[in-house]
Amino acid sequence: MNGPILEPDLPIIDPHHHLWDRRQRVAEMRAPLHAFEKTIQLTPLYLLDQLLADLNTGHNIIATVHVQCGAFYRASGPEALRPVGETEFINGVAAMSASGLYGPVRACAGMVGFADLRLGDGVDAVLDAHIAAGGGRFRGVRHMMAHDEDPTVLGPLAAMPAGLAGDSAVRAAVRRLGARGLSLDAWVLEPQLPEIADLARACPGAAIVLNHAGTPLGVGNHAGKRDERFPIWRDSIRQIAALPNVHVKLGGLAMPFPGFADLGPGKQPSSQQLAGLWRPWIETCIEAFGPQRCMFESNFPVDRWGASYPTLWNAFKRITAGASATEKQALYAGAAMAFYRLDISG
Template sequence: MSDAQILVDAHHHVWNLDVRPQPWLDEPGHEPLRRNFSSHALRSAATRPIAGRRLTSTVVVQCITSVPETRDLLALADSDPLVGAVVGWADLASPAIGDVLDDLRTGSAGRYLRAVRHIVQGESDPHWLGRPDVERGLRAVGERGLGYDLLIRSHQFPQAIRLAERLPGLPLVLDHAGKPPIARQDLADWERGVRRLAAHPQVRCKVSGLVTEADHEKWTVDDIRPVWEVLLAAFGPDRLMFGSDWPVCVLAGGWNRWAATVEELLAGCSAAETEAVLAGTASTFYRLDPTRSKEGTPCC
């Protein structure tokens, strides 16, 4: 399969509620998500191509603060060729963080651990990412050649920026573009934070999770476009990567509607820029093997 056919979904989730509960789904409005979602369900959902590309590889991302969940995700990657990388979780503040990461990376499944993430958006401490114990843990992540997914909201940009300043060698990717408050149509503070963070060359950004920050029922591509234009100007296409945030995106239209929106946003981009956003940036950051997914055959 040529590079022009590759499409990477750099951010999705799976869960089996019979095996591992997801307490966050108890929040009001999450009723459509209170069922099991597997990688096979993703195959069924992701039927629309983007710029002629059909889904060929994905990055599955942790949902809960659980090492056992991370082991489940690694086993999935080891068994399902669609899943090319795992963003897992480990307690960054633990003195044993290095040992935990080393243990997760053992065995055939361990090679798919390419980054870790913590639910920083849920931390009340405005300096959580700068705590000495957390910074020690993040240094352990970087020393093992792993990246770090930043899950923050607009008011948490200052601590993310300080992290990028203190650890310039740690590869960072901003999940969901820092969750811009699209529904409120008040992007000024978010834009300032994005531009300051993007000034650090080790930072990438996922074009994902935007529709659930907009009005779930009424959003249009025109609501998303101002965010896209800021991201494109701040990061450039070579540091942006497409992600669906499936199945969370089901709350606001689903995988195929988001795919159609991304295709429309990319309309003014060159072939090389489109390649970067839809495949190249994610493949490089997460060190994906382009030959692995179904022996190079699109999944759907």
């Protein structure tokens, strides 16, 4: 970390991180590695101890939300229900944290799991199982919809077909989420952003949060085009922000996908450098959505690719240095608490 912690008393809810054990996967990797595989290689094990080590680096993290990452699925049973294993595991971690034995932070106070939205109305059985396993903490689903015609962009994450957000079964499942008061975490790439606007219009009763500021791209067939396409990204963000059922997570910009040349393992940029790189995207999102529908996220351990945990939050705080106390309360804790309906009082 470089420099002192800025605004160390500012309460923060980290609404997007993962827990996993990827040691076997790392052992099976073969060169050449995709950039995302290298991010896993940086942190093959990230469980409660590793999370707490990051949370306790000086910022006032009061709670977190775990978001699905395909970890700890059941090894047997119906395929559609295997992802419930992740919810079972995360609920155990949340119970450990809620005991107070690991400090005041409430890790995994909310959790977002996986259900195959292509099941349509049949997703209800999977949602029932998640809710039963979640100990009152299950809040919604993420079915990653990121897709690009160039498979080198996503590498091992290139598993989803094009146009998933427009699939009629997926939309039926998203409506089932809305009917149950559950939310959808939507991760797509910048060229796909209009698809999320269409999905939100088609499912106005569903609460949707756009992950990772809409993931601007600067790798693969998008190399060198990130800044050139900024106006296109900005227009898409404004169209999505016009829809009241959508929030946005501010982060994910330390991943390899945006292609920032100054980021990557071993480069250790300062929070000033990160703030300079990210400011146009972060400020555009805040201006479009307003602080009440924006939430800063760490996306750890994935974003360790480009920043340490304390440096990342310092960068965010530099970007919002001119915000009011009310705006900061929303951006760093209030929006996440309201969207995920978190109860961290006890």
